[in-house]
Amino acid sequence: MTPSDRQVEDITPEDIGLYLQANKWSEEEVSDVLSVWTHADTELNLLAPRRSSVLDYQTQVSLLVRFLGEFEGRNPIQIASDMKFTGADVIRLRIDTSVIERGTIAFNKAAEVIIQTQHMLLAAARAAVHPQSFFVARPPTEVSDYLDTTRLGQTEPGSFVFTIISPVTFKVKAEDDHQSAVERKPKTPFARSVVSTLSRSLLAIRQAATPHDRPLGAVFEDLVEEGVSANLCDALYVIAEQSVDRAVELDFTWSAKVPRVGQEARSRIVVPPMITPVLSDMAKHLKQVAPQPGFEVMGKVERLSNQELGEGFDLALRAIVEGRERLIALQLSDAEREIASTAWKTGRSVFTRGVLDKRYRPYRLLEPDLFELINLDS
Amino acid sequence: MQNLGATPLPEPARKELYSYAYITAIAASAQCEILVPKMDYDSLDALVLPTRGGRLPLSVQLKATAADCINNDNVVFDLPIKNYDDLRSTERGIPAMLVVLHLPNEEDRWVTHQSDALLLRNTAYYLNLLGSPAVANQMTVRVHIPVEQQLTKGSLLGLLQHVATYRRLP
Numbered sequence: 273m274t275p276s277d278r279q280v281e282d283i284t285p286e287d288i289g290l291y292l293q294a295n296k297w298s299e300e301e302v303s304d305v306l307s308v309w310t311h312a313d314t315e316l317n318l319l320a321p322r323r324s325s326v327l328d329y330q331t332q333v334s335l336l337v338r339f340l341g342e343f344e345g346r347n348p349i350q351i352a353s354d355m356k357f358t359g360a361d362v363i364r365l366r367i368d369t370s371v372i373e374r375g376t377i378a379f380n381k382a383a384e385v386i387i388q389t390q391h392m393l394l395a396a397a398r399a400a401v402h403p404q405s406f407f408v409a410r411p412p413t414e415v416s417d418y419l420d421t422t423r424l425g426q427t428e429p430g431s432f433v434f435t436i437i438s439p440v441t442f443k444v445k446a447e448d449d450h451q452s453a454v455e456r457k458p459k460t461p462f463a464r465s466v467v468s469t470l471s472r473s474l475l476a477i478r479q480a481a482t483p484h485d486r487p488l489g490a491v492f493e494d495l496v497e498e499g500v501s502a503n504l505c506d507a508l509y510v511i512a513e514q515s516v517d518r519a520v521e522l523d524f525t526w527s528a529k530v531p532r533v534g535q536e537a538r539s540r541i542v543v544p545p546m547i548t549p550v551l552s553d554m555a556k557h558l559k560q561v562a563p564q565p566g567f568e569v570m571g572k573v574e575r576l577s578n579q580e581l582g583e584g585f586d587l588a589l590r591a592i593v594e595g596r597e598r599l600i601a602l603q604l605s606d607a608e609r610e611i612a613s614t615a616w617k618t619g620r621s622v623f624t625r626g627v628l629d630k631r632y633r634p635y636r637l638l639e640p641d642l643f644e645l646i647n648l649d650s
Numbered sequence: 651m652q653n654l655g656a657t658p659l660p661e662p663a664r665k666e667l668y669s670y671a672y673i674t675a676i677a678a679s680a681q682c683e684i685l686v687p688k689m690d691y692d693s694l695d696a697l698v699l700p701t702r703g704g705r706l707p708l709s710v711q712l713k714a715t716a717a718d719c720i721n722n723d724n725v726v727f728d729l730p731i732k733n734y735d736d737l738r739s740t741e742r743g744i745p746a747m748l749v750v751l752h753l754p755n756e757e758d759r760w761v762t763h764q765s766d767a768l769l770l771r772n773t774a775y776y777l778n779l780l781g782s783p784a785v786a787n788q789m790t791v792r793v794h795i796p797v798e799q800q801l802t803k804g805s806l807l808g809l810l811q812h813v814a815t816y817r818r819l820p
Contacts, residue, residue, distance in 0.1 A: 305743045306817070317704065319817075321743050327692040328709060328742045335685075335697070335707060335744075 279348075280333040283355045288320050288336065290358040291351075294528035294537040295344075316343070349428060353435065354525045361467040362425070363436040364523040365389060368516040377432045381514045385434060386424065391507040393422060393436070396470035399499035400462065405631075406502040406562030418463055440464045440527040464530050471524055473499035474541045477508070481547035488550065489557040493631050502558035505551040512548035519545045560630065567628035569593070569600055569637055570646065573616040576609075587612050588634060589622065599634035602626075608643040621646050661757075665714035668760055669751045670696065672774050672801075673710060679803040682810070693736035694746065698806070704814040709746035711737060716753040716760075723797050725750055725775045728790040738782035745819045747809070748777045748793070749801055774801040776809070778819040 289299070292309050297318070301308040305326050306319050318339060321332040337355070341348030354362055367385060369377055377385075397415040398407045411419075425435030440463045460468075476498035484491050492500060512518045520543040526532050571591025585601035586609070593600070602624065604612055615622050626640035659667075670686070677684045677698050685697040685707075695712040699705065711733055719726050727750050729737075737746055751774040753760050762769040775795040785791050799805070812820050 303817075305741070319706065319743065326741045326743055327736055327739055328694060328744050328746070331687060331692070331694060331697065331709070332743045334687075335699070339705070 279352045280330055280337055280355075283333050283337075283352065285320070285322050285324060287355045287358045288333070290528035291355045292320065294358075294526070294531065295340075311343075347428065347430065353425060353428070357425070357437050357439075357525075358528045359441045360437045360439040361464065361527050362525040363438065363467065363470075364428070364525075365434045365436065365511070366430060366521040366523070367432045367434070367511075367514055368519070368521075369431050370516050375429055375432065377514075382432075385511055385514050388507040388510045389434060389436060390419070392470070392504060392511070393438075393466065394419060395501050395503035395507060396473065396499060397466045399473065399501055399504070400465040400469040403496050403499055404501060404562065405493065405496045405558040408562075414462060418466060421463065438463050438467050440530045461530060464527070467524065467526075469499040470522075471539065471541060473501075473504055474508075474520070474522060474543055476500055477505075477547060477551075478541060478543050481544050488554065489561075492554045492558060493561055496558070500558075502555040502562065505555035505558065508543060509548060509551035509555065512543070512545070512551070517545060518548050519543060520548060562630075563638070564628040564630075566625060567637065568623070568625045569628075570621055570623045571600065572619070572621055573612055574599060576612055576616050585636065589624070589637075593628070593635065600628075600637050601632070601634045602637050602640060602643075604643070608640070611643055611645055615645055664757075665716070665751070665753065666712065668753065668770065669712040669714045669749070669774075672751050672770055673698070673712060673749060675770070676774075676801055676803055676806055680806045680810070682806070692742070693733045697744070698810070700810050700814075703810075706810070706813050706817065707744050708810060708813055708819075709742070709744045711746065711748050712751070713748065714751040714753055716755055716757070718755070719750075719752060720797060724794040725752060725797060727793050727795065729793050730790055731785070731787050734779065734782070734785070734787075734791040734793070737779040738784075740780065745778075745780070745813050745817070747819055748779060748795075750775050750777070750795060775799050776801045776805070780819065 296312040297309040298312065299307050300310045302322065305321065305323055307322050309318050309320055310316070318336065320336055321329050323329070326332075337348045337352050340351050344351065350364075365385070367377060367381070369375065394411065394415065395407065397418050398404070398411055401412055401415060421439050423437040425437045427433060428435060440461045473495070476495045477500060480488070480491050480495060508520050512520050521540070523538065523540045525538050526535070528537065569589060569591045571589040573587065574590040575588040577586065584603050587602045587604050589600045589602065591598060591600055611622065614620070623642065623644055623646045624637060624640045625642040627638040629636040629638055673696055674684050681701050683699040683701060685699055687694055687697070693711045694709045696710045698708040698710060713727065713729065715727060729748065733748070737748055752772045754771050759771055761771070775797065776799050777793060777795040779793070809819060
């Protein structure tokens with residue numbers, strides 16, 4: 273299949289060069305109007321136009337895209353689309369449709385996929401800033417600014433393919449402002465970090481589909497560091513629900529403008545249907561165990577020892593958390609240890625505030641910014 | 651069936667279709683594909699694309715004439731100036747040539763169907779105009795194609811081989 277002129281319009285010689293470089297082609301010979309490229313693995317040659325001003329430029333690009341389609345075993349339309357967006361990471365989300373739908377998708381399904389795809393990107397962007405099991409507050413400015421730059425590309429045939437364009441040339445303001453002259457070295461753009469985080473988190477979820485000797489919830493808690501969050505799980509669950517095969521299949525074409533050293537220009541990740549149905553439960557679990565900043569605790573000192581609590585935790589408070597009596601472990605400074613010791617001796621209560629982490633037993637209260645004695649009995 | 655008042659296909663359109671039939675048959679015999687761009691904006695009617703080897707293509711501008719055009723072992727043809735300028739231009743990446751199909755005067759002899767053959771008359775000639783001089787003509791330029799430059803399976807393969815080796819036409 274040869275793409276139409278419209279499908280290849282706007283593709284520049286620079287786009288072609290970047291695409292070829294990213295796909296293991298190297299420029300061997302150059303003339304005024306043409307350059308000869310050789311493929312690293314096959315030693316195959318192809319000709320690429322060097323100037324868009326020549327009479328038959330669009331014809332040359334059409335033929336080149338057709339040839340690359342045959343060579344890569346891909347739809348030439350996808351290749352043309354990738355060439356147009358060499359300055360962006362392109363993510364293709366494939367929704368499996370039944371044969372009777374003839375490559376169409378119901379409006380309500382399409383709308384749901386688009387909304388959840390945006391949620392998926394938002395979750396990845398927030399995890400790229402700081403991995404967390406659940407995001408509730410407003411996203412930081414760099415995340416909102418990044419989302420404003422992403423685009424929904426043309427849909428493509430092949431069941432039903434949604435195309436997401438994530439320009440890597442986008443720079444968050446902070447990247448410009450806070451860089452000193454010394455620090456001015458090539459840095460991964462935030463947009464690339466977002467898409468890399470998404471890719472890494474999907475791989476982690478795919479890996480979680482293999483059998484484990486631990487509860488799945490505990491496995492997912494460990495995936496938080498990989499960028500998995502309750503928000504991502506919720507989005508993927510709903511996306512999978514729209515697909516006949518209940519899988520989430522994403523194809524990544526990485527921008528040639530930010531090369532990934534030693535890695536392929538494209539990658540594909542399928543989150544299989546054996547794991548997608550439980551993603552909703554995993555989202556609930558991650559929400560439950562999500563660290564809660566600013567959590568206030570009032571309780572009695574149960575233990576003042578680092579013998580049993582481990583990992584530097586030297587105080588156990590007994591307190592009511594969400595209606596149930598719980599033990600909560602804390603790490604204390606010397607001054608706080610003094611207060612705790614007084615509370616232990618006098619039987620008085622303490623009031624503290626920090627980040628509640630419910631992934632552990634006993635629960636942990638991290639980074640307390642307040643620790644004081646109170647007298648409930650007076 | 652309702653009479654939709656269809657008009658007969660005009661003669662230029664009929665000649666064009668015969669030209670495509672001719673080049674398609676020759677290309678197929680040389681194991682080449684023919685690609686037809688939707689619009690002829692750069693004097694390109696068809697691309698001959700080999701299915702083997704280096705697969706370097708050849709652009710073709712097709713013309714047809716039923717006039718008595720053979721003179722002193724040359725096919726004489728008045729080529730529109732736009733096509734002449736496009737074909738002589740060095741500003742293209744794919745080698746391009748003019749192909750003129752010489753048809754009989756009588757239209758009923760253009761194609762003859764027999765029980766064992768489909769005969770397309772007469773023959774087509776090719777010409778490489780790359781690097782030809784600029785002319786001041788406003789409408790057409792008279793070009794002369796040596797009659798030995800017949801477009802056949804053998805000559806097409808030779809042209810493609812030359813393109814594959816030198817990236818230009820002889």
